[in-house]
Amino acid sequence: MAFIKSPNIIEEQISDSELMLYNQSTEEVHILNESSTQIYTLICSGHSLVEALYQYIYDHIGEMCDEKPITIDELATDAKSTINMLLANGIICEEIADE
Numbered sequence: 001m002a003f004i005k006s007p008n009i010i011e012e013q014i015s016d017s018e019l020m021l022y023n024q025s026t027e028e029v030h031i032l033n034e035s036s037t038q039i040y041t042l043i044c045s046g047h048s049l050v051e052a053l054y055q056y057i058y059d060h061i062g063e064m065c066d067e068k069p070i071t072i073d074e075l076a077t078d079a080k081s082t083i084n085m086l087l088a089n090g091i092i093c094e095e096i097a098d099e
Helices: 034-044 049-065 072-088
Strands: 003-005 009-013 019-023 028-032 092-094
Touching: 003 034, 019 034, 028 034, 034 049, 034 072, 034 092, 049 072, 072 092
Parallel strands: none
Antiparallel strands: 003 092, 009 019, 019 028
16 A cells, blocks of 8 residues: 655645645644654655655664663654554545556
8 A cells, every 4th residue: 555645735844854734625734843754755755654664663773772762662653653643634645546
């Protein structure tokens, strides 16, 4: 299953690592932090949900060695929560394959 950015979404970069998304259908504004922006960008660049999840974990694996280490389960939970938020708010949608 592949997902794409909803056609109703307008993006604006608000910092090096944060995005503001405006949903034209609902008139809602969403601010994505660095982690959410990374997951959103991975999905919108053609990665499947599984690929985005694995890439996110891979990119943050070094944080497991920090003073306050994070586990793979915590990274996966964070990524899944973000993906669910993106879907629930109509920011990403299922890509419909051409037949």
